[in-house]
Amino acid sequence: MLLMKIITRYVYELLESDCNLKKISIPVDATESEPKSFIFMSEDALTNPQKLMVLIHGSGVVRAGQWARRLIINEDLDSGTQIPFIKRAMDEGYGVIVLNPNENYIEVEKQKMHKQSSSSDGTDEPAGKRERRDKVSKETKKRRDFYEKYRNPQKEKEMMQLFIRENGSPEEHAVYVWDHF
Template sequence: MLVRAEWCIFFFFVVNMAQMAQEDKEKTTALKDLLSRIDLDELMKKDEPPLTFPKTLEEFEYAFNERGQLRHTKTGEAFIFNYREDLHRWNQKRYEALGEIITQYVYERLEEECNLTREILPVDASEDEPKTFIYMSEDALSNPDRLLVLIQGSGVVRAGQWARRLIINDDMDSGSQLPFIKRAIEEGYAVMVLNPNENFLEVEKPAAAVPVSQQEPSPPEGPEEPAEKRERKEEREGGRKKRDFYEKYRNPQKDRETEHIPIRENSSPEEHTLYVWDNFVSRAAARNIFIIAHSYGGLSFVELMIQREAEVKNRVCAVAMTDSVHNVWHQEAGKSILEWLQEVRLCPLLHPSLPPSLSFHLSLSL
């Protein structure tokens, strides 16, 4: 009797498991049927709006007020990053699009308010090769007295900017170089504004043809393949479609593929700083050269010293390094460079030739 009871329990267990397996299979079939009827492209369009954004501040409905603060033209509110909830990638792309407009806006201010002009680099660039530029005052090479050179940090910022985030979230004075440039010009300085992050030309890659070896094979003609083999193939295909589904859900609009073509002799901030020194700063008539190097700009300046130590010592009378990330040990700066830096890396307020207003904006890492 005991053996018969155990067999009954086992039989009940097997039947129950078979029923559960059948139910799972039916659920899977129903899910596949549901997914097959979903227009995935339409679903993605509703989930993430197109990554197309305005091209001007006016189209963005933003403007800088009299205090240099970015404000919405209708609500008067500051910029809101999370414009659409739960769409971080879209919000980030929107922020980047606005940042590109800010870059062009700062260029306009450099040209219209500060009367600076662009100088194309390399100086002997052909018509077809990638180019960059710096900004210079009219007397940058001819002013016999004083020249101020501005070197920004790394990242997305371009000529005339210290920090894009500060321009957008605080004001133009705290995030741009405009107050430095205007006051320097008022006090008789010539000015050069470097552009160390414009290192390459970005171009879109052409669509690559799919190799014949990777193309989907045509279904074989002849006898139908065994059911077991066909089912395994369908399972693999289902797994691939599932992965594609989740990838497209996570990133429905793929970024275009691009390649970077480096700008000759300006393919890094260090190269750019050295190139501008050799072709412009060293040729300037100014008896006193002053440098403000922010963040990675400090590292680029130290690298310049390593490459052109005697020239820099002979021409530069003061350098202000703001939040500099240079490392004289990692960059292998010699003892003579260390001693010179300790001597000339002074607070601008202590040097009679620098505009006193500059010290108000600087936070030096002395």
């Protein structure tokens, strides 16, 4: 997992430094606090009247600028990234846009909901019975948490996905870029 993040970050750096692409945040009108994604584009992508190449990678875990992580790891960057295609297209006078359709959400830590336990909860349940039920519930949660940590030791915190506005799926992402750029 960590290796994949490092590879992705490195490919993004190469898109900006070696290919001279600009990282453009989307949605274009996003506020500071809302989830965002991005695409990469050459300076002439929107002004080149003759040629435009739009690169879209496959589905799954690959990100902008990548064809296949397995090729990057087992072969080399030229085999597993879009960089050779981008450089050739730019040499031949194309504007370039690199889509990022698999980055549809950000993950944030789930806020724990504190359940209020009071005798005025609308039930006529005796206090002793409620205490036993709460104790069983806590034990069940403890076992579930232990099992989850054993099953997935990497996962320390419970996470939730916040989808990116108008980019919540690969299809939405492609349509958004088409409509706005």
